[in-house]
């Protein structure tokens with residue numbers, strides 16, 4: 001069921017991009033650990049087996065960047081573009097991240 | 106911006122309900138740890154401060170149940186209903202979880 005898989009993907013990207021864009025500008029060591037662990041656990045628990053395997057490989061090749069909000073959000077934009085490329089989707093311009101994701105919080 | 110906050114909530118519930126419904130029927134100790142940690146990290150990193158605080162309190166009061174797919178998915182359904190109650194939304198009948206969440210995987 002490709003429609004359900006795509007809807008799950010869209011929901012997940014929305015959550016994690018918004019999360020990196022609200023991540024602290026100057027995170028503590030503890031906050032850096034939390035974000036790094038979060039992405040590794042998500043890649044294990046992600047409920048689409050093929051996507052989870054792919055995501056784990058991406059994390060190995062491109063480990064989460066957690067030193068600042070900017071680093072984390074640009075890293076995730078890059079990783080999402082890697083997935084886009086594999087799925088033959090257009091590349092997203094990471095300069096437009098802030099306009100796209102607003103958590104309303 | 107209430108619309109953005111609601112859309113973020115919907116996306117997050119979709120991911121995590123689908124996740125618990127794909128969680129192993131008989132998880133290993135390591136898989137149980139992973140799910141438990143995932144929820145605690147999500148409650149710290151969730152990009153709506155008021156919601157994150159609320160979620161952390163719920164996790165303290167009702168710790169994640171990780172012993173099986175059924176336990177985990179019913180626990181999350183219960184927790185979501187606690188949030189529904191606070192927000193004056195209708196209670197969801199947890200018997201319909203399987204019909205509602207299909208990851209297409």
Ligand SMILES: Cc1cc2nc3c(=O)[nH]c(=O)nc-3n(C[C@H](O)[C@H](O)[C@H](O)COP(=O)(O)OP(=O)(O)OC[C@H]3O[C@@H](n4cnc5c(N)ncnc54)[C@H](O)[C@@H]3O)c2cc1C
Nearest residue numbers: 006009010012013017050051054055077078080081083092
């Ligand atoms: C970790 C992960 C791994 C996945 N692996 C697979 C897989 O192996 N196979 C598979 O079929 N599907 C996979 N998916 C799902 C896939 O990435 C898409 O979510 C799905 O195909 C729906 O695509 P979409 O065109 O609606 O846009 P999505 O890729 O879901 O993106 C949603 C929106 O985000 C914005 N966006 C696009 N690119 C970026 C970017 N680089 N940075 C920020 N915002 C951006 C755009 O506005 C876009 O409409 C995966 C999803 C996730 C979260």
Ligand SMILES: Cc1cc2nc3c(=O)[nH]c(=O)nc-3n(C[C@H](O)[C@H](O)[C@H](O)COP(=O)(O)OP(=O)(O)OC[C@H]3O[C@@H](n4cnc5c(N)ncnc54)[C@H](O)[C@@H]3O)c2cc1C
Nearest residue numbers: 111114115117118122155156159160182183185186188197
């Ligand atoms: C952890 C967390 C904490 C939140 N805290 C707050 C907060 O403090 N304040 C705030 O304003 N918003 C909060 N939100 C957002 C809020 O829960 C809703 O997501 C948002 O208001 C949109 O509501 P909705 O009516 O579209 O349905 P949602 O509650 O988003 O539910 C989406 C869909 O899931 C199904 N569903 C409903 N209940 C259940 C259930 N018990 N089990 C399984 N499926 C169900 C229904 O089909 C529903 O349409 C939180 C979200 C999350 C993920």
